[in-house]
Amino acid sequence: MTLLEIIPHSYILGILGLIFAVLLYHYIKRYPKGNDLMQEIAESIHSGSMIFLKREYTFIFIFVVIVFFVLWKAFNINTSLAFLTGAACSMLAGFIGMKGSTRAAVRSTQGAIDGGAPQALTIAFQGGAVMGISVAALGLAGVGLFFFFFTKNPEIINGFAMGASSVALFARVGGGIYTKSADVGADLVGKVEAGIPEDDPRNPGVIADNVGDNIGDTAGMGADLFESYVGSVIASIAIGATMTPHINYMSLPILLIAIGLVCSIIGVFSINILKKFSPQSVLRNSTYISGLLFLIGAFFAVKFLLTELNVFWAVLSGVLSGVLIGLESEYFTSGPPVKNLAKTTESGSATTIITGMALGFQSTILPLLTIAATIYVSYQLANLYGIALAAVGMLATIGIVMSTDSYGPIADNAGGIAEMSKLGPEVRKITDKLDASGNTTAAIGKGFAIGSAALTALALFSAYQKTTNLDSINLTNVQTVIGLLIGALMPFAMASFTLNAVGRAANKMVVEIRRQFREIKGLMEGKAKPDSDRCIDIVTRGALVEMILPGLSAVIMPLLVGLILGAEALGGFLAGATATGVLLAIYMSNAGAAWDNAKKWIEEGNLGGKGTDCHAASVIGDTVGDPLKDTAGPSMNILIKLMAVVSLVFAPLFI
């Protein structure tokens, strides 16, 4: 068998990867799970997360079934099946990953007691790897399988990306609304009104808050990156199908993510050697090891399949640009600008907000220029295919990137469990340290998510052009300009939806927590237990209701523009949405992270530390930033990708 004949069987490697993730999950479950109180708390978080996931998936299932029939009617059963499989793979990845995270958190806490920081780190990292490897493996298995069956009708595979995107939107928006309304609600009544510490078990909202960390940062981020991952691969296949020899160009992205999966699994094992070093270096170096191995593999893959190396340089440009955008985000969210931001708390919260906004706006400049440079370079090297392959390059090692990313909420939860089960300052100190390393990787992960979303959206946009056979998307044509303006408006509308939704859902939570403090006798004295389930129920319901409108409009708007204004205007629409979506996403996530870290810096004792006016001002900044960085900002990534993929799938209707 030649390499070209082997590649279509890559889905088998994906299935093996999935088995690895499941085995890893069972391996984690064998770690000691702590005392009764710890187990009880962990079980509440676990079941709360699963309840949310179940209800969310029930809702998404209805949506998926409807779209399944629409696609069947409009196109064929194969596209419908691809859509269904894409949605199912995304949900399955979320499900496995969430189980891994919630099981790992309490064991990581116990690990801190038994074996100190290295043990706690290993467990948390392995928990993250369940998510990371599941995402990578399911992507390869799913796309690979459809590639195997439909090598000659690659437009069928587009349906897979649409399935993944649809789930991602609901997971990201619903999860984002959940996590922030639980957080704001619990803090507002608990910390501010009742004056009890964060993560205090007396607070009825605190379990929901911990559930929210899993839902937003693990399941939401997972679905987001899964979408970018399959989107970039599918865009490359679609563009590759128009080139000669098309089978080589179509096979390359599949081969690259197969190599990426193997390298990611190696990265996960590397922790056994790396764990003697500091937590931060473990997270970083395992990523570097995987990345480097991947580049070596990619070099030979390109050499064998395409003989000339231009495409490899495009892949490399994608990898470098991912790293660069991550570093640029890190500078603005934990470098010197954050200290300057913290100092503005001395003249009050208004100044802190304005300066944080200015910082956020400023932080868009370098990443956007990096994206522009990557587009330019990769296009010069290999035209539109180059842009798509740059995105694939950035995302091929998603297994390890997502592992270090999911590590964050696990470490956060481990700390929460230590606090709630009163394990004392020694244990808390370890979990705090692990949590802090998680925050930096989270910032880089977000930069990465944004960079890959931008490149994937552009790759899908390119695939859309190729599929519609548009010679031009011409801005001297007034319809295209109108499309551009309406597209540019979409992220602004999404921001207003999601921010308002957090406010409404948080408000319901506040009312409920206040009621419990008032009506449950002995709650404040620690003699009675709060009704956490009711809080989880309320915020779940709130988040699910609120995600419907933005979710549907992201699907319907491109269809409307395409049908009313035509294929060319829809091209303008996608370009406009990508431009403002990427900019707003960077602005929001960096401003939010900077406020967060400015607060943390003050809490470390700078400018007088906790309890001062400076600290109070920084808390207001952090509270404002939270829904920006965790709800509205991440929604932008999905929005632009989903709209691009909907346009790509429905393109034949607009011509």
Added chain:
Amino acid sequence: MTLLEIIPHSYILGILGLIFAVLLYHYIKRYPKGNDLMQEIAESIHSGSMIFLKREYTFIFIFVVIVFFVLWKAFNINTSLAFLTGAACSMLAGFIGMKGSTRAAVRSTQGAIDGGAPQALTIAFQGGAVMGISVAALGLAGVGLFFFFFTKNPEIINGFAMGASSVALFARVGGGIYTKSADVGADLVGKVEAGIPEDDPRNPGVIADNVGDNIGDTAGMGADLFESYVGSVIASIAIGATMTPHINYMSLPILLIAIGLVCSIIGVFSINILKKFSPQSVLRNSTYISGLLFLIGAFFAVKFLLTELNVFWAVLSGVLSGVLIGLESEYFTSGPPVKNLAKTTESGSATTIITGMALGFQSTILPLLTIAATIYVSYQLANLYGIALAAVGMLATIGIVMSTDSYGPIADNAGGIAEMSKLGPEVRKITDKLDASGNTTAAIGKGFAIGSAALTALALFSAYQKTTNLDSINLTNVQTVIGLLIGALMPFAMASFTLNAVGRAANKMVVEIRRQFREIKGLMEGKAKPDSDRCIDIVTRGALVEMILPGLSAVIMPLLVGLILGAEALGGFLAGATATGVLLAIYMSNAGAAWDNAKKWIEEGNLGGKGTDCHAASVIGDTVGDPLKDTAGPSMNILIKLMAVVSLVFAPLFI
């Protein structure tokens, strides 16, 4: 003589209009100017404003001279002269208007004593009309004169628009930074630290604050609208030059603004009949009278010059869209959403900020759709010429629109003077009422400025296409996409520049005011006088230094993009900048105005009124909103127009 032979002499009408404005100025000066204290305060404000203007103009003069020689070298002396004249007209309008405003304010205060609200209103309105009519008249005189000489080389006239735009950028950005840093600085030390009321004469920054109102709202807004006004006319001439019979198409915009000027002057006189009604209806009805008369005139103008009426409907669509955008802004900045926003102060300032942001994002939806609809309709009616004429229609009655707009800061200053000269609650009550009417018109005026900026930018963009003879600005071309992304980035970069600039300049002011309170003995007891001039000097210097970088980059960036990436990419750049610029401008000005009005609503006694926690939270919202609505937001309008006009003028270099 036929109509076509008369139109090139329209500049004479412009000169007559200017004489009218100067006569009106002298008429206002004959009103009684109050007691010695009032005169002294008014003189400080007047001289502070003039000092700022003089220094600002000195700086702009250097810039203008450099560009004058660049244009001469690159093109010819005529384009240079047009540029110089455009800049001079804009500066002259600012100078006359500022004189009118500062002279009218104190006389309006005295008018409140002598003749109550009607008298105070009349004087303030006439003061505004000095600015309004100057802007309209100078625009007609300047553009008209170059039209007279260069009917056959209309590309020369583009230089006039660039001159106007350059002055506008510096005036808007410099003025915006001045007004907010003076405001924030004076409030922070005066109200918050020293605990003395607003406009208290003991505060060394209070004169600078009052000067700022004139500089930002009068001179800045005047230069902004002057730029839109001449920009839209010049874009129409440039597009008309490519049509047949070109002389008719080129003459129509000149005739329309000539009619608009006459109707505006009639509107100014209408106050003599209207003043018996409420202040708000005076401002509104005088605008309606002018608008209606203009439409009748425009109908006949189109009928005579073009025989078929399509272009008239395009003009009408522009007028209606201006009114609609104004009403939409009014709804979000003083309708029910503002009360909802005010209620969120109950859960603290963070919620107020988040809800205000959501409101701002939401408020972009309707205006953007209105703009899109206007583009669609006017293009269907008369192609690109239709879009340009819609902008001309919106701006033709600028004389009266600007009059009611400039009325705002005059009424505000009149109140400030009443407070500082301790005239008692009776007078203050009248000036407060007049001030409140001014705020609503200001909100509408801002909506109008944004709508016209968007249409003008698109008209200039269309003129750019026609001038460069670009068949397409093609988004399937990767260079165009890169242009689009970098263009979209520009408003974000501008926002970061201007917001940071306010912070820095305000900080210098705070240091100085604190020093004076500490070092000037007897200041707090009212026995010694503050050194207001030093404050004015510091904030003037700060504003002028800070405006240089954003100003220059707005001129240089389009040149760089055009020279490096080419004419087509520059087209993408302009489209991207227009999309994000318009959206950010609406977001910022509406969010800012909503926070402002939420605070005012609470100060009227709602939710407990002044001194409550709700009020404190609303003050933080207002402080955050101030630099958004008065500095960063308005800068966007100029940025997009200036970049479009620079591209238009330098277009021949990029082909």
